Amino acid sequence: xxxxxxxxVTGLLFSGLLSGCAVSKPxxxxxxxxxxxxxxxxxxxxxxxxxxCVEDGNPLKVRxxxxxxxxxxxxxxxHWGPVQxxxxxxxxxxxxxxxxxxxxxxxxxxxxxxxxxIVDHLRSWGPFPHSEPLTVNQGGVQIDxxxxxxxxxxxxxxxxxxxGEKRWERPSVEIYDASLMDAVRTANNxxxxxxxxxxxxxxxxxxxxxxxxxGKID
Numbered sequence: 001x002x003x004x005x006x007x008x009v010t011g012l013l014f015s016g017l018l019s020g021c022a023v024s025k026p027x028x029x030x031x032x033x034x035x036x037x038x039x040x041x042x043x044x045x046x047x048x049x050x051x052x053c054v055e056d057g058n059p060l061k062v063r064x065x066x067x068x069x070x071x072x073x074x075x076x077x078x079h080w081g082p083v084q085x086x087x088x089x090x091x092x093x094x095x096x097x098x099x100x101x102x103x104x105x106x107x108x109x110x111x112x113x114x115x116x117x118i119v120d121h122l123r124s125w126g127p128f129p130h131s132e133p134l135t136v137n138q139g140g141v142q143i144d145x146x147x148x149x150x151x152x153x154x155x156x157x158x159x160x161x162x163x164g165e166k167r168w169e170r171p172s173v174e175i176y177d178a179s180l181m182d183a184v185r186t187a188n189n190x191x192x193x194x195x196x197x198x199x200x201x202x203x204x205x206x207x208x209x210x211x212x213x214x215g216k217i218d
Contacts, residue, residue, distance in 0.1 A: 031125065031154060033088075033100055034077050038154070038177040041095045046071040049089070067187040068093050078105075081121030083114050085173075093187065098180035104171040115145075115158055115171050122148055122156050122173075140164045145171075153178040 031037065048054060053069035069092045076087050084105040091099035106114040122128060128148035134157070136143040145159025155178050160171040185192045 033175070036090070036097060036100070038097050038100075038175075039180065040097050042069070042071055042090075042092055042097075043073075045074050046090065047074060051091075053092070068098075068184060081118065081125075083118045083121070086170075091184075093180065093184045096180060098184060099174065099176040101172065101174050104173070106170065108167070111160060111168065111171050115160070118171075118173060119146060119148070119158055122158070122175075126150055126154060126156065128154070128156060134159055149178070155181075 036043070042053075049070055049072055051066040051069040053071065071090045071092065072087055073090070078084060080102075086103045086105050088100055088102040090097055091101065104111070104114045104118060126148065128150050130149050130151075132147045134143060134145040134147055140163060142162040143159055145157060148156040148158070155176050157174040158171060160168050162168045182192070182196075189195075
């Protein structure tokens with residue numbers, strides 16, 4: 001439950017960054033990730049590991065109430081650009097690929113350099129003309145990273161997390177279609193569109209207030 005709430009809140013925070021962009025309708029993207037494009041259906045070389053794709057009769061099915069299906073590929077990449085990565089996870093909703101997730105498989109002490117390298121690679125792959133730093137320290141969890149996005153609704157999030165006094169987790173990369181992701185969040189929580197609308201309205205008021213304040217100073 002806490003994970004779902006955090007996912008919704010993070011989405012709402014980032015929705016403000018996209019509010020001034022023209023987000024495309026759901027559908028396949030031109031960006032190719034080793035033969036896969038966002039919006040497409042699962043391929044024959046994929047294996048279900050979690051979610052709604054779990055077959056009836058499997059004990060995992062009882063514990064699975066997710067609207068998304070998560071797959072891996074039988075044989076998959078180990079590097080993307082100059083960086084070694086873990087086996088990617090491919091998330092589908094209504095048989096449409098909406099999210100690709102993997103971690104940087106780097107040695108401790110090299111995380112910052114590898115995050116910089118993957119950001120450079122993403123900028124050329126996207127392309128991603130827009131970016132916004134992500135720094136959160138709330139509830140004992142520190143998040144340090146960067147959002148990248150373009151005007152077609154393609155989003156990438158690069159981050160690493162630290163819980164309390166524990167060591168930093170390996171950096172993660174999440175690539176997704178903003179419109180398809182909104183559909184998933186709405187399926188998880190029917191109130192999401194209204195929550196997003198209120199957040200955007202509040203952000204608009206805050207921006208106008210800040211602009212007026214700056215005008216008075218000038």
